[in-house]
Amino acid sequence: MEIKDLQPTLLWSAFDEITKVPRPSCHEEQIRDYLLEFAKKHSIEAKTDEVGNVVMKKGATPGRENAPTVVLQAHMDMVAEKNSDVEHDFLKDPINTYIDGDWVKAKGTTLGADNGIGMAAALAAMADTEIEHGPLEALFTVNEEIGLEGAEKLGKDMISGKILINLDSEDDGEIFIGCAGGIDTTAIFDYKRSFSPENFTYFKVSVSGLLGGHSGGDIHLGRANANKLIARFIWACSNKWDIEVSSFKGGNLRNAIPREAEAVFGIHNDHKHLVTKFLNSYREEILLEFKGVEPSMDLKIEEVSKPEYCIDSDTSVRLVRALYSAPHGVISMSHAIEGLVETSTNLAAVRMEDDCKIKVTTSQRSSLESRKNDIAGQVEAHFQLAGAHVSHSDGYPGWAPNIDSEIMKVSAEAYEELFGVKPQIKAIHAGLECGLFLNKYPHLDMVSFGPTMRDVHSPDEKLLIPTVEKFWKHLCKVLEKISEA
Numbered sequence: 211m212e213i214k215d216l217q218p219t220l221l222w223s224a225f226d227e228i229t230k231v232p233r234p235s236c237h238e239e240q241i242r243d244y245l246l247e248f249a250k251k252h253s254i255e256a257k258t259d260e261v262g263n264v265v266m267k268k269g270a271t272p273g274r275e276n277a278p279t280v281v282l283q284a285h286m287d288m289v290a291e292k293n294s295d296v297e298h299d300f301l302k303d304p305i306n307t308y309i310d311g312d313w314v315k316a317k318g319t320t321l322g323a324d325n326g327i328g329m330a331a332a333l334a335a336m337a338d339t340e341i342e343h344g345p346l347e348a349l350f351t352v353n354e355e356i357g358l359e360g361a362e363k364l365g366k367d368m369i370s371g372k373i374l375i376n377l378d379s380e381d382d383g384e385i386f387i388g389c390a391g392g393i394d395t396t397a398i399f400d401y402k403r404s405f406s407p408e409n410f411t412y413f414k415v416s417v418s419g420l421l422g423g424h425s426g427g428d429i430h431l432g433r434a435n436a437n438k439l440i441a442r443f444i445w446a447c448s449n450k451w452d453i454e455v456s457s458f459k460g461g462n463l464r465n466a467i468p469r470e471a472e473a474v475f476g477i478h479n480d481h482k483h484l485v486t487k488f489l490n491s492y493r494e495e496i497l498l499e500f501k502g503v504e505p506s507m508d509l510k511i512e513e514v515s516k517p518e519y520c521i522d523s524d525t526s527v528r529l530v531r532a533l534y535s536a537p538h539g540v541i542s543m544s545h546a547i548e549g550l551v552e553t554s555t556n557l558a559a560v561r562m563e564d565d566c567k568i569k570v571t572t573s574q575r576s577s578l579e580s581r582k583n584d585i586a587g588q589v590e591a592h593f594q595l596a597g598a599h600v601s602h603s604d605g606y607p608g609w610a611p612n613i614d615s616e617i618m619k620v621s622a623e624a625y626e627e628l629f630g631v632k633p634q635i636k637a638i639h640a641g642l643e644c645g646l647f648l649n650k651y652p653h654l655d656m657v658s659f660g661p662t663m664r665d666v667h668s669p670d671e672k673l674l675i676p677t678v679e680k681f682w683k684h685l686c687k688v689l690e691k692i693s694e695a
Contacts, residue, residue, distance in 0.1 A: 213307055213314055216675060218682050220338060224248075225330035229322060230304040234290035235356040237301055238262060241286045245333075245350055252337045259365025266348040268336050270693065277344025277693040279371035281654075282335055282685075284328030284378060285354030285643065289463055289667045292319040294418060294470055296669070313672040323673040324424075324666040325354070328377030331685055341686045344693040347371050354378075354643060355465060357394070358606045361643035364650055373617050373692065374651075375685070376644055376658035380427060380666060382677035383629075385621050386658040387612060388637030390426060390551075390575040391645060393586045393605030394464050397532070397593035399568040401525035406517050410454060410476035413485055414514045415443055419506035422469035422668040425556035426575055426640030429467070430540050434496070434504050436460045436471035437557050441533035443492055444473055448530065450488070451481045455526035456517040458533075461559035464573045465641075466667040468558060474514060486511055521568075525597075529568060532596035533560065536572070541585055544577060544637075547611075551639040553581045555589055570598070575639060577608050607645040609656070611637050617655045617692075624687040629680065633659075659684065 214226035233241040245264045249256035255267040264286075270277060290300035296318030298306075306317040315321060332348040335341065347369050351360030379386050406412070417436045421428075437460040447453055453475050460471025477485055493509045500507060521529070538557040544550040553576040561569045572589055576582035582605070590600045612618070618635065625633040644656050661677035664670075 221330050221334040221682050224333045225327055228326045228329055229307050232301050233288055234300040235287040235353050238286045238352045254336055259368055261363045262352045263360045264350040265368050266336055268346040270344045271342045274344045274693040278373055279345040281347045281349050281369050281371035281374040282332040283349040283374055283376050284332050285325045285351045287355050288322035289320050289355050293669050312675050315672045319669050321671040323663050325378045331377050342693055343689040358643050358646055361646035372653055374654050374656045376642055377660055379658045379660040380663040382662045382680055384634045384636050386636055386638045387618050389609045389642040390577045390639045391582050391606055391608035392575045392641045394603040395572045395586050395589045397570040397598035397600050399525055399529050399598050401566050402522040403519040404522050406520045409479055411479055411482035412476040412514050412516050413511050414474045415511045416472035417509050418470045419508040420469040420504055422467045423665050424667045425465045425467055429554045430551050434500050435538050436468040437560055440471045440473050441530055444530045445534040451477050453477050454520040456520045457562055458560050464558045464571050528596045547637055550637055552577050553585050555585050609645040615655050617657050620691050621657050621688050624691055625684055628683055628687055
């Protein structure tokens with residue numbers, strides 16, 4: 211069976227088409243063309259703004275024209291992550307999807323259900339001729355995954371609705387009414403090239419097979435950070451022997467927990483036989499620490515040819531110490547909402563630049579603006595002490611929960627009527643675009659819900675098939691109940 215044959219057919223067919231359209235962040239041209247062609251095919255009014263967001267508009271079911279306009283919102287872009295042994299061009303190749311039991315997965319890459327399934331639901335609602343609804347708008351934003359740019363720069367008067375349903379959540383039976391705000395902190399180390407010593411043997415140490423995941427939704431799970439593991443090993447080696455670091459790279463995206471990292475370093479020939487033995491001991495320690503958490507972790511070391519250059523000794527010491535000691539993970543839990551991560555930070559990526567610079571990317575999140583700025587400040591101070599040049603992104607605001615929200619009440623009632631259980635009303639530590647929408651449209655009443663997904667932002671991303679039909683029925687019921695008001 212192919213995913214386009216699953217039920218509900220209209221939604222799954224749209225998702226199947228979406229997976230065939232390349233759409234990594236900052237490259238949404240093809241998916242935007244697809245959306246505009248979809249609107250044309252179904253005689254739906256559509257428009258774009260200067261940054262490339264798309265809005266579709268559909269009239270109400272006859273007799274429900276006076277109902278409030280509802281905005282269905284999803285983002286176009288997807289996180290482009292793949293396993294290192296997979297050949298895939300995210301700018302050209304379709305996602306290779308398959309069904310595994312009750313799950314839809316992708317072969318070696320991110321699936322893009324975040325937020326392709328939300329897009330598909332909005333498109334299905336716009337094309338469906340049977341559901342009862344008031345006036346509808348569908349908003350598809352760009353560059354959500356790299357800083358919520360589409361929401362931040364949403365064109366004036368693009369939407370008119372006073373109710374917005376964000377379709378970018380990942381757990382069936384949960385309705386979200388708040389989210390964390392976020393900011394990125396970048397540290398740049400300037401270094402000098404030094405010729406690699408002749409009397410050294412060089413090794414590449416690497417870690418792979420980690421689960422990674424979403425730096426907001428999965429940060430509390432205690433998964434290993436590849437950058438931290440490599441930095442810890444290099445630091446421990448440097449405490450035993452004189453070493454020379456040639457390169458360090460790990461992670462990829464600001465909002466993904468790094469799954470893979472590697473470093474090339476040299477050690478004096480007199481000690482080279484001790485390195486492999488030491489890694490074996492280190493591996494045993496790490497596997498024990500993450501037993502039951504990282505079942506596929508692979509730590510290995512191999513001898514490599516002597517590189518022409520190394521990082522100058524002063525910078526390599528400061529870099530390794532900074533990476534090893536940098537904060538990562540949950541910083542504090544919420545005192546207002548039980549079980550909610552309040553504040554966290556992600557040591558996301560380390561990259562060697564062409565102009566003798568090493569770029570370290572981190573991201574911070576918090577449901578409190580002051581705590582978000584505080585942890586970003588702590589990360590800044592940490593890397594400043596290591597001699598790096600530090601800068602921050604503009605950041606984005608959180609979405610403060612509104613316990614009096616009418617759309618929250620309608621959504622909860624609809625779920626209970628359909629499935630006989632009360633949904634959980636929650637806030638989420640991940641960043642949603644809702645806080646930015648409130649800046650431009652302060653009248654909006656918003657909720658977020660979606661089907662169950664796991665391991666988003668990683669090649670292990672998967673979508674639970676039975677919850678997609680529940681998600682669709684819930685959305686239709688909510689639209690119907692709103693139109694009866």
